[in-house]
Amino acid sequence: MNARCAVLAVCLATLPSASAHRLDEYLQATRLSIDLERVDLEIDLTPGVAVASKIIDSIDTDRDGEISNAEGAAYARRMLRSVTLSVDGLTAPILLVESHFPPPGDMSHGIGTIQLRATAKVPAAGAGRHRISFLNTHQPESSVYLVNALIPANSRIQIADQRRDRAQHELTLDYTVAGNAPPVMAFAVLIGFLLAGRLCWLGRQALQQP
Protein backbone atom coordinates (compact mmCIF):
# COMPACT_ATOMS: atom_id res chain seq x y z
CA MET A 1 0.00 0.00 0.00
CA ASN A 2 1.49 3.24 -1.05
CA ALA A 3 -0.96 5.76 0.25
CA ARG A 4 0.60 9.12 -0.44
CA CYS A 5 0.56 11.70 2.23
CA ALA A 6 0.97 15.33 1.47
CA VAL A 7 0.29 18.75 2.85
CA LEU A 8 -2.26 20.23 0.55
CA ALA A 9 -4.17 23.39 0.11
CA VAL A 10 -7.84 22.75 0.32
CA CYS A 11 -10.43 25.00 -1.13
CA LEU A 12 -13.76 24.47 0.49
CA ALA A 13 -16.78 25.00 -1.61
CA THR A 14 -18.72 25.17 1.59
CA LEU A 15 -17.81 25.75 5.16
CA PRO A 16 -19.66 23.23 7.24
CA SER A 17 -21.46 24.43 10.29
CA ALA A 18 -19.86 21.52 12.03
CA SER A 19 -22.10 19.63 14.29
CA ALA A 20 -20.81 16.31 15.45
CA HIS A 21 -23.85 15.55 17.47
CA ARG A 22 -27.35 16.61 18.29
CA LEU A 23 -27.85 20.35 18.66
CA ASP A 24 -31.24 21.92 19.17
CA GLU A 25 -33.51 18.91 19.17
CA TYR A 26 -34.62 16.45 21.81
CA LEU A 27 -34.61 13.12 19.96
CA GLN A 28 -37.19 10.69 21.32
CA ALA A 29 -36.90 7.27 19.70
CA THR A 30 -39.36 4.55 20.68
CA ARG A 31 -39.47 0.92 19.64
CA LEU A 32 -42.54 -1.16 20.42
CA SER A 33 -42.42 -4.89 20.84
CA ILE A 34 -45.82 -6.57 20.66
CA ASP A 35 -46.71 -9.83 22.32
CA LEU A 36 -50.04 -11.49 23.06
CA GLU A 37 -50.42 -10.17 26.61
CA ARG A 38 -48.06 -7.22 26.70
CA VAL A 39 -46.37 -4.47 24.76
CA ASP A 40 -42.78 -3.59 25.67
CA LEU A 41 -41.44 -0.10 25.06
CA GLU A 42 -37.81 0.88 24.54
CA ILE A 43 -37.57 4.65 24.72
CA ASP A 44 -34.25 6.40 24.01
CA LEU A 45 -34.13 10.12 24.77
CA THR A 46 -31.19 12.22 23.51
CA PRO A 47 -31.28 15.94 24.30
CA GLY A 48 -29.38 18.21 21.94
CA VAL A 49 -26.82 20.71 23.20
CA ALA A 50 -29.16 23.66 23.05
CA VAL A 51 -31.98 21.98 24.94
CA ALA A 52 -29.95 19.83 27.33
CA SER A 53 -29.75 22.30 30.19
CA LYS A 54 -33.52 22.55 30.35
CA ILE A 55 -33.88 18.77 30.35
CA ILE A 56 -31.11 18.29 32.92
CA ASP A 57 -32.64 20.92 35.18
CA SER A 58 -35.97 19.15 35.01
CA ILE A 59 -34.31 15.88 36.10
CA ASP A 60 -31.69 17.14 38.57
CA THR A 61 -34.24 18.80 40.79
CA ASP A 62 -31.88 19.35 43.74
CA ARG A 63 -29.36 21.00 41.39
CA ASP A 64 -26.39 19.07 42.76
CA GLY A 65 -25.08 18.28 39.28
CA GLU A 66 -25.89 14.60 39.55
CA ILE A 67 -28.90 12.50 38.72
CA SER A 68 -29.84 10.35 41.67
CA ASN A 69 -31.85 7.16 41.31
CA ALA A 70 -34.88 8.89 42.76
CA GLU A 71 -34.54 11.87 40.41
CA GLY A 72 -34.13 9.55 37.44
CA ALA A 73 -37.11 7.43 38.39
CA ALA A 74 -39.26 10.52 38.95
CA TYR A 75 -38.37 11.91 35.52
CA ALA A 76 -38.95 8.53 33.90
CA ARG A 77 -42.43 8.30 35.44
CA ARG A 78 -43.18 11.89 34.35
CA MET A 79 -42.07 11.10 30.84
CA LEU A 80 -44.16 7.94 30.71
CA ARG A 81 -47.20 9.91 31.82
CA SER A 82 -46.83 11.77 28.51
CA VAL A 83 -47.11 8.50 26.65
CA THR A 84 -50.39 6.74 26.07
CA LEU A 85 -50.87 3.28 24.70
CA SER A 86 -54.17 1.65 23.95
CA VAL A 87 -55.09 -1.73 22.57
CA ASP A 88 -58.42 -2.08 20.81
CA GLY A 89 -59.47 1.23 22.33
CA LEU A 90 -58.63 0.33 25.92
CA THR A 91 -55.86 2.33 27.57
CA ALA A 92 -53.07 0.13 28.88
CA PRO A 93 -51.14 1.44 31.91
CA ILE A 94 -47.41 1.73 31.18
CA LEU A 95 -45.07 0.56 33.92
CA LEU A 96 -41.42 1.55 34.13
CA VAL A 97 -39.18 -1.53 34.11
CA GLU A 98 -35.77 0.14 34.23
CA SER A 99 -34.03 3.36 33.38
CA HIS A 100 -30.50 4.46 32.67
CA PHE A 101 -29.34 8.05 32.84
CA PRO A 102 -26.01 9.15 31.35
CA PRO A 103 -23.80 11.68 33.14
CA PRO A 104 -25.24 15.19 32.82
CA GLY A 105 -21.98 16.23 31.12
CA ASP A 106 -22.68 13.83 28.26
CA MET A 107 -26.19 15.14 27.91
CA SER A 108 -24.99 18.73 27.88
CA HIS A 109 -22.87 17.86 24.85
CA GLY A 110 -25.67 16.19 22.97
CA ILE A 111 -24.32 12.66 23.23
CA GLY A 112 -25.99 11.31 26.35
CA THR A 113 -29.00 9.08 25.84
CA ILE A 114 -31.54 8.38 28.55
CA GLN A 115 -32.81 4.83 28.19
CA LEU A 116 -36.22 3.91 29.53
CA ARG A 117 -37.59 0.40 29.35
CA ALA A 118 -41.27 0.00 30.11
CA THR A 119 -44.06 -2.47 29.61
CA ALA A 120 -47.83 -2.41 29.31
CA LYS A 121 -49.90 -5.44 30.18
CA VAL A 122 -52.78 -5.83 27.78
CA PRO A 123 -55.75 -8.18 27.69
CA ALA A 124 -54.80 -11.46 26.02
CA ALA A 125 -55.24 -10.95 22.33
CA GLY A 126 -57.46 -13.59 20.80
CA ALA A 127 -57.31 -14.67 17.21
CA GLY A 128 -58.25 -11.91 14.81
CA ARG A 129 -57.41 -8.31 14.06
CA HIS A 130 -56.30 -5.85 16.74
CA ARG A 131 -55.14 -2.25 16.94
CA ILE A 132 -52.51 -0.54 19.04
CA SER A 133 -52.43 3.24 19.32
CA PHE A 134 -49.32 4.96 20.67
CA LEU A 135 -48.99 8.67 21.41
CA ASN A 136 -45.98 10.55 22.81
CA THR A 137 -46.53 14.17 23.81
CA HIS A 138 -43.40 14.61 25.93
CA GLN A 139 -41.63 17.98 25.41
CA PRO A 140 -43.26 18.66 22.04
CA GLU A 141 -41.81 22.16 21.67
CA SER A 142 -38.23 20.97 21.11
CA SER A 143 -38.51 17.33 20.17
CA VAL A 144 -38.20 15.15 17.12
CA TYR A 145 -39.68 11.71 17.32
CA LEU A 146 -39.07 8.28 15.89
CA VAL A 147 -41.44 5.44 16.62
CA ASN A 148 -41.26 1.96 15.17
CA ALA A 149 -42.55 -1.51 15.84
CA LEU A 150 -40.13 -4.38 15.99
CA ILE A 151 -41.05 -7.48 14.02
CA PRO A 152 -42.96 -9.53 16.62
CA ALA A 153 -41.01 -12.42 18.07
CA ASN A 154 -44.25 -14.37 18.40
CA SER A 155 -44.93 -15.87 14.98
CA ARG A 156 -48.69 -15.82 15.59
CA ILE A 157 -48.59 -12.02 15.46
CA GLN A 158 -48.34 -10.28 12.10
CA ILE A 159 -48.34 -6.50 11.74
CA ALA A 160 -50.76 -5.66 8.96
CA ASP A 161 -50.62 -1.89 8.76
CA GLN A 162 -48.90 1.07 10.41
CA ARG A 163 -49.80 4.75 10.27
CA ARG A 164 -48.11 7.77 11.80
CA ASP A 165 -48.66 11.49 11.98
CA ARG A 166 -46.09 13.65 10.20
CA ALA A 167 -43.93 14.25 13.29
CA GLN A 168 -44.18 10.66 14.55
CA HIS A 169 -45.91 11.61 17.78
CA GLU A 170 -48.43 8.95 16.97
CA LEU A 171 -48.31 5.42 15.67
CA THR A 172 -51.32 3.24 14.96
CA LEU A 173 -50.60 -0.41 14.35
CA ASP A 174 -53.08 -2.94 13.04
CA TYR A 175 -52.04 -6.51 13.62
CA THR A 176 -53.51 -9.95 13.37
CA VAL A 177 -53.20 -12.86 15.75
CA ALA A 178 -53.44 -16.30 14.25
CA GLY A 179 -55.47 -18.96 16.02
CA ASN A 180 -53.76 -21.52 18.18
CA ALA A 181 -52.60 -24.35 15.95
CA PRO A 182 -53.20 -27.76 17.54
CA PRO A 183 -50.04 -28.86 19.26
CA VAL A 184 -48.20 -31.61 17.40
CA MET A 185 -48.30 -33.98 20.38
CA ALA A 186 -52.04 -33.59 20.86
CA PHE A 187 -52.53 -34.21 17.16
CA ALA A 188 -50.36 -37.32 17.29
CA VAL A 189 -52.23 -38.67 20.32
CA LEU A 190 -55.54 -38.10 18.54
CA ILE A 191 -54.32 -39.99 15.48
CA GLY A 192 -53.09 -42.77 17.77
CA PHE A 193 -56.50 -43.11 19.45
CA LEU A 194 -58.22 -43.20 16.08
CA LEU A 195 -55.87 -45.89 14.79
CA ALA A 196 -56.24 -47.93 17.95
CA GLY A 197 -60.03 -47.68 17.72
CA ARG A 198 -59.94 -48.77 14.11
CA LEU A 199 -57.73 -51.75 14.95
CA CYS A 200 -60.06 -52.80 17.77
CA TRP A 201 -63.01 -52.59 15.44
CA LEU A 202 -61.21 -54.61 12.77
CA GLY A 203 -60.22 -57.22 15.36
CA ARG A 204 -63.78 -57.53 16.61
CA GLN A 205 -65.03 -57.89 13.05
CA ALA A 206 -62.50 -60.64 12.41
CA LEU A 207 -63.58 -62.54 15.55
CA GLN A 208 -67.23 -62.34 14.51
CA GLN A 209 -66.46 -63.91 11.10
CA PRO A 210 -67.72 -67.53 10.91
Place this chain on the structure above:
Amino acid sequence: MFRPALICLALLSPAVVISQQPAASAVKGNVTARVVDAANAFLATLSPAERAKCTFGFASSQRTGWSNLPSGIFQRNGLRFGDITARQREAALALVAAALSREGYQKVTNIMNGDEVLKNAGGGRTGGRPGAPGGPGGRGGGIRFGLDEYYIALLGAPSATDPWMLQFGGHHLAINVTVVGRSSVMTPSLPAAQPAKYTLNGQTIRPLGQENDKGFALINALNAEQQKHAILNYEVRDLVLGPGADGKVIQPEGILASQLDARQQAMLLDVVHEWVGILNDEAATAKMAEIKANLPQTWFAWSGATKNGGLAYYRIQGPTVIIEYAPQQGDLDHIHTIYRDPTNDYGAKLLKP
Protein backbone atom coordinates in the same frame (compact mmCIF):
# COMPACT_ATOMS: atom_id res chain seq x y z
CA MET B 1 -26.97 24.19 8.47
CA PHE B 2 -25.61 24.35 4.94
CA ARG B 3 -23.83 27.68 4.52
CA PRO B 4 -22.66 28.30 0.99
CA ALA B 5 -19.42 30.19 0.99
CA LEU B 6 -16.22 29.98 -0.94
CA ILE B 7 -13.45 29.79 1.53
CA CYS B 8 -9.96 28.57 0.87
CA LEU B 9 -8.15 27.00 3.77
CA ALA B 10 -4.60 25.87 3.90
CA LEU B 11 -4.19 22.55 5.61
CA LEU B 12 -1.11 22.95 7.68
CA SER B 13 -1.01 19.55 9.26
CA PRO B 14 -0.65 16.71 9.26
CA ALA B 15 -1.65 15.48 5.84
CA VAL B 16 -4.52 14.36 3.75
CA VAL B 17 -4.68 10.72 2.83
CA ILE B 18 -5.07 10.12 -0.85
CA SER B 19 -5.50 6.75 -2.39
CA GLN B 20 -4.32 6.61 -5.96
CA GLN B 21 -3.44 2.97 -6.20
CA PRO B 22 -5.71 -0.02 -6.49
CA ALA B 23 -6.71 -1.71 -3.32
CA ALA B 24 -5.26 -5.15 -2.93
CA SER B 25 -8.65 -6.78 -3.37
CA ALA B 26 -8.74 -5.66 -7.00
CA VAL B 27 -6.20 -8.40 -7.63
CA LYS B 28 -7.63 -11.87 -8.25
CA GLY B 29 -6.90 -14.67 -5.85
CA ASN B 30 -7.62 -15.70 -2.30
CA VAL B 31 -8.78 -12.52 -0.62
CA THR B 32 -8.60 -13.91 2.91
CA ALA B 33 -4.98 -14.93 2.43
CA ARG B 34 -4.11 -11.42 1.27
CA VAL B 35 -5.99 -9.79 4.14
CA VAL B 36 -4.27 -12.10 6.63
CA ASP B 37 -0.89 -11.27 5.07
CA ALA B 38 -1.66 -7.55 5.29
CA ALA B 39 -2.77 -7.92 8.91
CA ASN B 40 0.38 -9.78 9.85
CA ALA B 41 2.51 -7.24 8.00
CA PHE B 42 0.83 -4.47 10.00
CA LEU B 43 1.27 -6.33 13.28
CA ALA B 44 4.96 -6.82 12.45
CA THR B 45 5.44 -3.05 12.48
CA LEU B 46 4.20 -2.77 16.07
CA SER B 47 6.08 -2.91 19.33
CA PRO B 48 4.80 -5.39 21.93
CA ALA B 49 3.08 -2.52 23.77
CA GLU B 50 1.45 -1.25 20.60
CA ARG B 51 0.39 -4.74 19.68
CA ALA B 52 -1.21 -5.21 23.08
CA LYS B 53 -3.13 -1.98 22.59
CA CYS B 54 -4.33 -2.98 19.14
CA THR B 55 -5.43 -6.57 19.68
CA PHE B 56 -8.43 -7.95 21.51
CA GLY B 57 -10.12 -11.28 22.02
CA PHE B 58 -12.48 -12.14 19.20
CA ALA B 59 -15.45 -12.36 21.55
CA SER B 60 -14.52 -9.27 23.57
CA SER B 61 -16.89 -6.37 24.11
CA GLN B 62 -14.71 -4.38 21.74
CA ARG B 63 -16.71 -5.98 18.95
CA THR B 64 -19.69 -3.73 19.60
CA GLY B 65 -17.59 -0.79 20.86
CA TRP B 66 -17.83 1.37 17.76
CA SER B 67 -19.44 4.71 17.11
CA ASN B 68 -19.83 7.51 14.60
CA LEU B 69 -18.94 10.10 17.23
CA PRO B 70 -15.61 11.92 17.26
CA SER B 71 -12.81 11.45 19.77
CA GLY B 72 -13.33 13.37 22.94
CA ILE B 73 -16.89 12.29 23.30
CA PHE B 74 -16.46 8.64 22.39
CA GLN B 75 -13.42 6.76 23.59
CA ARG B 76 -12.32 4.21 21.00
CA ASN B 77 -9.94 1.41 21.78
CA GLY B 78 -7.14 0.27 19.51
CA LEU B 79 -4.26 2.15 17.95
CA ARG B 80 -4.81 5.83 17.23
CA PHE B 81 -3.37 7.00 13.94
CA GLY B 82 -1.92 10.07 15.63
CA ASP B 83 0.14 7.82 17.90
CA ILE B 84 1.79 5.66 15.25
CA THR B 85 4.52 6.26 12.71
CA ALA B 86 3.98 6.98 9.03
CA ARG B 87 5.18 3.45 8.22
CA GLN B 88 2.75 1.91 10.68
CA ARG B 89 -0.05 4.07 9.37
CA GLU B 90 0.73 2.98 5.83
CA ALA B 91 0.66 -0.68 6.88
CA ALA B 92 -2.65 -0.12 8.67
CA LEU B 93 -4.17 1.48 5.58
CA ALA B 94 -2.79 -1.35 3.45
CA LEU B 95 -4.72 -3.76 5.66
CA VAL B 96 -7.92 -1.71 5.30
CA ALA B 97 -7.36 -1.60 1.53
CA ALA B 98 -6.83 -5.36 1.37
CA ALA B 99 -10.14 -5.99 3.11
CA LEU B 100 -12.10 -3.54 0.97
CA SER B 101 -12.73 -2.98 -2.71
CA ARG B 102 -10.93 -0.22 -4.58
CA GLU B 103 -14.11 1.88 -4.53
CA GLY B 104 -14.73 1.06 -0.90
CA TYR B 105 -11.24 2.11 0.09
CA GLN B 106 -11.67 5.33 -1.86
CA LYS B 107 -14.94 6.00 -0.06
CA VAL B 108 -13.25 5.44 3.29
CA THR B 109 -10.42 7.84 2.44
CA ASN B 110 -12.91 10.41 1.16
CA ILE B 111 -14.75 10.24 4.48
CA MET B 112 -11.47 10.56 6.40
CA ASN B 113 -10.29 13.46 4.25
CA GLY B 114 -13.64 15.11 4.83
CA ASP B 115 -13.07 14.91 8.56
CA GLU B 116 -9.69 16.58 8.11
CA VAL B 117 -11.46 19.32 6.18
CA LEU B 118 -13.99 19.57 8.99
CA LYS B 119 -11.19 19.93 11.52
CA ASN B 120 -9.48 22.66 9.55
CA ALA B 121 -12.77 24.45 9.11
CA GLY B 122 -13.12 24.61 12.88
CA GLY B 123 -15.52 21.69 13.02
CA GLY B 124 -17.14 20.64 16.18
CA ARG B 125 -17.65 24.04 17.71
CA THR B 126 -20.96 22.99 19.07
CA GLY B 127 -20.84 25.14 22.14
CA GLY B 128 -21.35 23.17 25.28
CA ARG B 129 -23.58 24.21 28.11
CA PRO B 130 -22.03 27.13 30.02
CA GLY B 131 -19.74 25.71 32.64
CA ALA B 132 -19.63 22.29 31.06
CA PRO B 133 -16.33 20.46 31.47
CA GLY B 134 -13.91 20.85 28.63
CA GLY B 135 -15.46 24.03 27.36
CA PRO B 136 -17.20 24.51 24.07
CA GLY B 137 -17.17 21.59 21.76
CA GLY B 138 -16.32 18.82 24.11
CA ARG B 139 -15.63 17.53 27.54
CA GLY B 140 -12.32 16.74 29.03
CA GLY B 141 -10.18 18.44 26.41
CA GLY B 142 -12.67 18.91 23.64
CA ILE B 143 -13.80 17.08 20.57
CA ARG B 144 -11.05 16.07 18.19
CA PHE B 145 -11.42 15.62 14.47
CA GLY B 146 -9.15 14.75 11.57
CA LEU B 147 -6.91 12.01 10.27
CA ASP B 148 -5.06 11.49 13.53
CA GLU B 149 -8.28 10.43 15.22
CA TYR B 150 -8.89 7.18 13.35
CA TYR B 151 -8.33 3.93 15.21
CA ILE B 152 -7.52 0.41 14.14
CA ALA B 153 -8.12 -2.75 16.16
CA LEU B 154 -7.89 -6.46 15.50
CA LEU B 155 -10.10 -8.94 17.32
CA GLY B 156 -8.71 -12.46 17.30
CA ALA B 157 -5.57 -13.52 15.51
CA PRO B 158 -5.54 -12.98 11.74
CA SER B 159 -6.22 -16.40 10.30
CA ALA B 160 -7.25 -18.05 7.06
CA THR B 161 -9.38 -20.52 9.01
CA ASP B 162 -10.36 -19.18 12.44
CA PRO B 163 -12.67 -16.18 12.85
CA TRP B 164 -11.19 -12.75 13.44
CA MET B 165 -12.21 -9.15 12.90
CA LEU B 166 -10.81 -5.87 11.63
CA GLN B 167 -12.24 -2.72 13.17
CA PHE B 168 -11.39 0.63 11.65
CA GLY B 169 -13.08 3.90 12.39
CA GLY B 170 -13.26 7.39 13.71
CA HIS B 171 -15.61 10.29 13.35
CA HIS B 172 -18.28 9.41 10.78
CA LEU B 173 -16.77 6.05 10.01
CA ALA B 174 -17.15 2.59 11.50
CA ILE B 175 -15.95 -0.34 9.41
CA ASN B 176 -16.35 -3.76 10.99
CA VAL B 177 -15.05 -6.63 8.86
CA THR B 178 -15.46 -10.13 10.25
CA VAL B 179 -13.41 -12.78 8.46
CA VAL B 180 -14.32 -16.46 8.76
CA GLY B 181 -12.33 -18.68 6.45
CA ARG B 182 -12.81 -17.50 2.88
CA SER B 183 -15.87 -15.47 3.81
CA SER B 184 -15.96 -11.94 5.11
CA VAL B 185 -18.84 -9.67 6.10
CA MET B 186 -18.93 -5.95 6.77
CA THR B 187 -22.03 -5.60 8.88
CA PRO B 188 -22.72 -3.55 10.87
CA SER B 189 -20.87 -0.59 9.38
CA LEU B 190 -21.52 3.12 9.41
CA PRO B 191 -20.21 5.31 6.60
CA ALA B 192 -21.14 8.96 7.08
CA ALA B 193 -19.97 12.35 5.87
CA GLN B 194 -19.54 15.90 7.03
CA PRO B 195 -19.03 17.95 4.96
CA ALA B 196 -20.99 16.10 2.34
CA LYS B 197 -19.10 18.04 -0.32
CA TYR B 198 -15.62 19.55 -0.34
CA THR B 199 -12.88 20.43 -2.77
CA LEU B 200 -9.50 18.78 -2.62
CA ASN B 201 -6.71 19.38 -5.09
CA GLY B 202 -9.20 21.07 -7.37
CA GLN B 203 -11.49 18.05 -7.28
CA THR B 204 -14.95 18.15 -5.83
CA ILE B 205 -15.36 15.25 -3.43
CA ARG B 206 -18.74 13.95 -2.27
CA PRO B 207 -18.00 10.93 -0.09
CA LEU B 208 -21.62 9.77 -0.17
CA GLY B 209 -22.61 11.49 -3.38
CA GLN B 210 -23.53 8.28 -5.19
CA GLU B 211 -25.72 7.18 -2.30
CA ASN B 212 -27.56 10.48 -2.55
CA ASP B 213 -27.83 10.66 -6.33
CA LYS B 214 -28.75 7.02 -6.90
CA GLY B 215 -31.40 7.23 -4.19
CA PHE B 216 -32.98 10.28 -5.81
CA ALA B 217 -32.73 8.63 -9.25
CA LEU B 218 -34.58 5.58 -7.94
CA ILE B 219 -37.42 7.45 -6.28
CA ASN B 220 -37.86 9.47 -9.47
CA ALA B 221 -37.88 6.32 -11.58
CA LEU B 222 -41.03 5.16 -9.79
CA ASN B 223 -44.41 6.03 -11.23
CA ALA B 224 -46.98 7.95 -9.20
CA GLU B 225 -48.71 4.82 -7.95
CA GLN B 226 -45.41 3.26 -6.87
CA GLN B 227 -44.34 6.48 -5.18
CA LYS B 228 -47.59 6.48 -3.24
CA HIS B 229 -46.47 3.24 -1.62
CA ALA B 230 -42.77 4.09 -1.32
CA ILE B 231 -43.03 7.58 0.16
CA LEU B 232 -43.79 7.65 3.85
CA ASN B 233 -46.12 10.40 5.00
CA TYR B 234 -43.95 11.31 7.97
CA GLU B 235 -40.51 12.78 8.67
CA VAL B 236 -37.55 10.60 9.61
CA ARG B 237 -34.90 12.82 11.15
CA ASP B 238 -32.32 10.25 12.17
CA LEU B 239 -31.19 6.67 11.77
CA VAL B 240 -33.65 4.24 13.29
CA LEU B 241 -31.10 1.43 13.67
CA GLY B 242 -27.89 3.36 14.31
CA PRO B 243 -25.10 2.47 16.74
CA GLY B 244 -26.34 0.43 19.68
CA ALA B 245 -29.33 -1.02 17.83
CA ASP B 246 -27.68 -4.37 17.20
CA GLY B 247 -30.15 -7.20 16.76
CA LYS B 248 -33.20 -4.98 16.27
CA VAL B 249 -35.39 -5.53 13.23
CA ILE B 250 -38.23 -3.13 12.63
CA GLN B 251 -41.41 -3.76 10.70
CA PRO B 252 -40.56 -2.84 7.10
CA GLU B 253 -42.45 -0.17 5.17
CA GLY B 254 -42.59 1.38 1.73
CA ILE B 255 -42.84 -0.50 -1.53
CA LEU B 256 -41.83 -4.10 -2.07
CA ALA B 257 -39.26 -4.64 -4.78
CA SER B 258 -41.56 -7.24 -6.29
CA GLN B 259 -43.75 -4.30 -7.30
CA LEU B 260 -40.89 -2.71 -9.25
CA ASP B 261 -40.07 -3.46 -12.85
CA ALA B 262 -36.75 -4.96 -13.89
CA ARG B 263 -35.11 -1.59 -14.52
CA GLN B 264 -36.22 -0.23 -11.16
CA GLN B 265 -35.05 -3.40 -9.42
CA ALA B 266 -31.65 -3.01 -11.06
CA MET B 267 -31.52 0.59 -9.82
CA LEU B 268 -32.40 -0.57 -6.30
CA LEU B 269 -29.60 -3.13 -6.37
CA ASP B 270 -27.26 -0.44 -7.64
CA VAL B 271 -28.11 1.70 -4.61
CA VAL B 272 -27.53 -1.28 -2.31
CA HIS B 273 -24.16 -1.91 -3.94
CA GLU B 274 -22.93 1.47 -2.71
CA TRP B 275 -22.75 -0.09 0.76
CA VAL B 276 -22.19 -3.77 -0.04
CA GLY B 277 -19.47 -2.88 -2.55
CA ILE B 278 -17.32 -1.23 0.09
CA LEU B 279 -16.13 -4.72 1.00
CA ASN B 280 -13.76 -6.62 -1.27
CA ASP B 281 -15.16 -7.69 -4.63
CA GLU B 282 -15.31 -11.40 -3.84
CA ALA B 283 -17.36 -10.97 -0.67
CA ALA B 284 -19.46 -8.18 -2.19
CA THR B 285 -20.38 -10.34 -5.18
CA ALA B 286 -21.59 -13.12 -2.91
CA LYS B 287 -23.54 -10.67 -0.77
CA MET B 288 -25.17 -9.01 -3.77
CA ALA B 289 -26.27 -12.42 -5.08
CA GLU B 290 -27.90 -13.14 -1.73
CA ILE B 291 -29.67 -9.76 -1.68
CA LYS B 292 -30.80 -10.24 -5.28
CA ALA B 293 -32.26 -13.63 -4.41
CA ASN B 294 -34.24 -11.97 -1.61
CA LEU B 295 -35.31 -9.02 -3.72
CA PRO B 296 -39.03 -9.97 -3.76
CA GLN B 297 -39.03 -9.58 0.05
CA THR B 298 -37.04 -6.34 0.03
CA TRP B 299 -38.65 -2.99 0.82
CA PHE B 300 -37.76 0.52 -0.25
CA ALA B 301 -39.07 3.45 1.81
CA TRP B 302 -38.52 7.15 1.24
CA SER B 303 -39.27 10.23 3.33
CA GLY B 304 -38.82 13.84 2.27
CA ALA B 305 -38.14 15.75 -0.90
CA THR B 306 -37.98 13.92 -4.21
CA LYS B 307 -35.97 16.57 -6.02
CA ASN B 308 -32.23 15.99 -5.74
CA GLY B 309 -30.82 18.67 -3.49
CA GLY B 310 -33.68 18.43 -1.03
CA LEU B 311 -33.70 16.73 2.34
CA ALA B 312 -34.61 13.08 2.16
CA TYR B 313 -34.24 9.91 4.18
CA TYR B 314 -34.45 6.43 2.72
CA ARG B 315 -34.34 2.85 3.93
CA ILE B 316 -33.83 -0.45 2.15
CA GLN B 317 -34.81 -3.47 4.17
CA GLY B 318 -34.74 -7.11 3.14
CA PRO B 319 -34.27 -10.43 4.90
CA THR B 320 -30.49 -10.04 4.95
CA VAL B 321 -29.94 -6.31 4.56
CA ILE B 322 -30.91 -3.05 6.22
CA ILE B 323 -29.60 0.23 4.84
CA GLU B 324 -30.55 3.69 6.06
CA TYR B 325 -29.51 7.05 4.60
CA ALA B 326 -30.32 9.95 6.93
CA PRO B 327 -29.35 13.62 6.72
CA GLN B 328 -28.85 14.86 10.25
CA GLN B 329 -31.04 17.47 11.88
CA GLY B 330 -32.14 19.03 8.64
CA ASP B 331 -28.55 19.47 7.42
CA LEU B 332 -27.77 18.43 3.84
CA ASP B 333 -24.08 18.72 4.61
CA HIS B 334 -24.14 16.11 7.36
CA ILE B 335 -25.16 12.59 6.37
CA HIS B 336 -25.28 9.42 8.45
CA THR B 337 -25.90 5.96 7.02
CA ILE B 338 -25.98 2.47 8.44
CA TYR B 339 -25.54 -0.94 6.81
CA ARG B 340 -26.70 -4.03 8.68
CA ASP B 341 -27.57 -7.65 8.07
CA PRO B 342 -30.05 -8.76 10.72
CA THR B 343 -29.00 -12.38 10.16
CA ASN B 344 -25.26 -11.88 9.97
CA ASP B 345 -24.07 -8.81 11.91
CA TYR B 346 -20.53 -9.49 13.16
CA GLY B 347 -20.58 -12.70 11.09
CA ALA B 348 -23.16 -14.35 13.36
CA LYS B 349 -24.33 -16.69 10.61
CA LEU B 350 -20.80 -17.74 9.72
CA LEU B 351 -20.03 -18.53 13.33
CA LYS B 352 -22.93 -20.91 13.84
CA PRO B 353 -21.67 -24.47 14.36
